[in-house]
Amino acid sequence: MATLTDDEVAQVLVVQTADAYRLAAWILRDAGCAEDAVQEAAMAAWDARNKMRYADDPAAWFKKVVVNTCRDELRRLGRRQRIPLPRTLVDAGRFERSFCVREELEQAIERLTSEEQVIIALRYGRDLTIPQIALLTGIAQGTAKSRLHHALEHLRAALAAERRIEERVQ
Amino acid sequence: MSDDDTERSIRDYYRSITPTDASRVQAEVQNSIEIRRRKAVSRRGVWQLGGAVGIAALLALAVLSAPIVLGPAATPRLIGPVASAPTMSPAPTASSATPRQSSLTMRGSWITLLSASGAGAVWSADGAYLAMWTVPTSGPSEDMLLLDGNGNLVRPLDADKIVWLNAKQFILQKAGVASLGSVDTDALTPISYSFASAETLTNDHGAVALSVPDPNSPDTFHFMIWTAEGVTKALEGEVVAWSTDGTEFAIWHPKPATGPGGVGFQDTGSITVMAWPSLEQVASVPGTDLVAQETAFDPSGRYLLVSNLGDAGSFVYDLQGRKVVGPEKIIGVASWQSNDNLLVPGTNGAVNTYRLDTSTIATEDGIGDSAISSADGSAIATYFSEDYSGIHPLTLIRNGTRLSVGVPGGLEEAPVIAANGSGVVIVCLIDYGKATEHTELLLLKN
Structure with a gap:
């Protein structure tokens, strides 16, 4: 079982941010919401690093945090009945x-x-x-x-x- | 359209979603982690703040005072006692231990008594004293000072950590050794029990809950209640809130984690309430899949607020009526107001007030994305938590009057309000990211 130092936890979070951002963008379909979700997830993971440092796969653990954060954001957006269309993300030419x-x-x-x-x-x-x-x-x-x-x-x-x-x- | 066509369309749709450059997000995450690490350093030496954190939101009938802007940031230095007079005197040019008077004016009913190179503070139960730790002048250790409620130095405290027991007594820990102390005397009485690295939560009436994670299972907690008479047996769960009268406490019971590697996040769980000192269970809050962010008793102790990210949303549980009451599916991390109304920071700086009795909602825009209050709900601070540039707006409300404060830089952490709402400590992060970056502590009295 890996046991990461604070420096190593921070490194994992920063390195994984780009991939986490793509993941969040697919789930939330909005660039701004995805940025916020990744930021929120990274801070939540940092605050819970005593769990993360013992994870078998810290990167996968962080992905789960990202997914949970996005799911919560979708719930919040759904309750507000406001889900922005992903125009900022959609490249019409590729579609x-x-x-x-x-x-x-x-x-x-x-x-x-x-x-x-x-x-x-x-x-x-x-x-x-x-x-x-x-x-x-x-x-x-x-x-x-x-x-x-x-x-x-x-x-x-x-x-x-x-x-x-x-x-x-x- | 065939099934294959549908799936192809969905796949194409998702592949068309191309996030913009992630490097900026990466840099923001890196910066945020750095800020958290600095905050962790500045918090070293404090145990968990005592008492349930309620919320006051006297949003109506408030009188808006003229905003004030705090004085320019001072060079970080250790300061000693400060004068209690709320004058406009400039900082004296004496030694580093000389008091530095506030450079602020008095506005409304709030007086700024202290502007110091402090890193944090924690109030005694009645707000008559506070322990403040300062930015270290040399070496890694911070200095802890005992001040009275007006910011006058009582004496330095030789300690790494402090937790208040009541209005006058506290526990200090230094190099792993705990001692019982009082504001009235320099003498310390050694405590045989080792607090070690336990999470502590005081009830402000002489009892301290100690929650300790299982070293073999970070998701599992056990707790004991410490008093001067002894320590209770270990029970399952983590104490997350005390009622303001100290006779009941809420316990979080997390389910085993299910995530990758057996380690999860935002783990679900349940909440029970126990009576103190009988340790009898008095309530079991509905729901076994709660994702609780904050749990707080209302000032009267009748209601328990569960700020929940799970499907049920945040809700209020009536401990007497044994039922969920008030507005359904409150969104966001809510807090209490003194008259049992709920305050919920919303989006874009709006703050919502929910009335429990009528389930009506009032919204005020532009006053913050976060809020915190005194345990008795009489004083409230609303603020923007993530803005570290320029003058940071912060609103203090008590007894129907309001003060708008321009805080330099940003808030290093949430304002620390005395349990009775009589004082507020604000720690500012000034010149963030620059060579002159430092924290400044402000003490405001009502």
Whole structure:
């Protein structure tokens, strides 16, 4: 079991920040919120470094903190009924689908629960497997699988509904 | 659209999310860690502040005084006793042990009595005395001074740590040896019990809760209650709050961590309440998956506030009625006001006041992202916690009057308010990031 000094804990947090930022951006889909979440997570991890220093994998431990922080932020945003669209992050040129599909997806993702949003982001943003998602979020693999399934069903239904509306308009 | 198309669309959508340059975020994290490390140094020598921290928010009917701006930062130095007169006298040019009077004017009912090169302070139970530790002049050790409530030096304290027991008595620890002391005498009585590295929480009525992590399982805590008569048996959990009358305390019971490596964060758990000194459980707060950030009894001791990040949000538990009361799903870390109203810092500097009796909400903008109050809820400070540049706005409210203070630099830590609201200690971080960076301690009396 690794036992890190304060200097080593600080080094892990700083080195992992860039990756944590990408992770937070996928989950929160907003640059400002992602920055705040990573900052908050890093400070929380630093304050809890007596736990972190004993972790088998301190970097993975910090990722879990980031995911938890993002999930809490999604809950807060959801309660305020304000989830900003990720225009600051989305590069339209790289996006192969139509603008409408992207809008539909954004809105459909916003309607998912915070737990489902996290899992969708980890699966399709981070390309993690179900076991990896379960490990990172601290839930059972079966729970991760069912949440992913449920979230996908919601997204498919939302996209299908939008498509029907488009077809009627045309 | 087929299932494959849907998944491809989702994947493309996420891949289009390209964060901007992360180096700035990395630098901010590095800076923040450095600040935390400095704060840790400045806090060395203090045990946990005593008493439940309530909140006052006399947001209505407040009279806004003219804002004041504190004087220029002084060069860090050890100072001695200070004069109690709230005059505008400049700092004397005597030796480093000479008192330095405040350079502030009196505004409203608040008087600034002390402006010193201090690093922190902790009040006695009644706010009549405070222990202050100063920035070291040489070597790693900070100096601890015992001052009266007006900032006059009583005597230096030869100690690494202090915890107040009540209005006059305290425990000092020096090189691992604990002693019982009093403001009335220089004599110290050795204590046979070793406090070691326990987290301490005083009830301000002679009892101190000692919470100790299990060395083999950092998530598991045990606690004992120390008094001059002896120490209780070890019980499971961590004491997180005392009622203001010292007769009840709240205990946090974390669940085993489930994260990578068996170590988790924001671990869930539950809260129970015990009576003191009977150690009988008087309540079990609903919920086994709480993610408690702060727990505080209201000034009357009837309600327990759980600032919770879990699904249930923050809530208030009525210890007499045995039920959750008040507004549902409060967002944010809430605190108490003296009349059992809740104060919740919101976003963009707004502070919300929730009335328990009517479940109505009042919002005031622009006064801070954080708030703290005296244990009796009579005094409140609202402030912005992360701004270290320029003049930092801080608002003090007591008995319906308000003082807006311009603090130089930023706040090194949350303002330390006496339990009865009669005084506030503010530690400023000045010239952050510069060669002249230092802390300045301000003592304001009401």
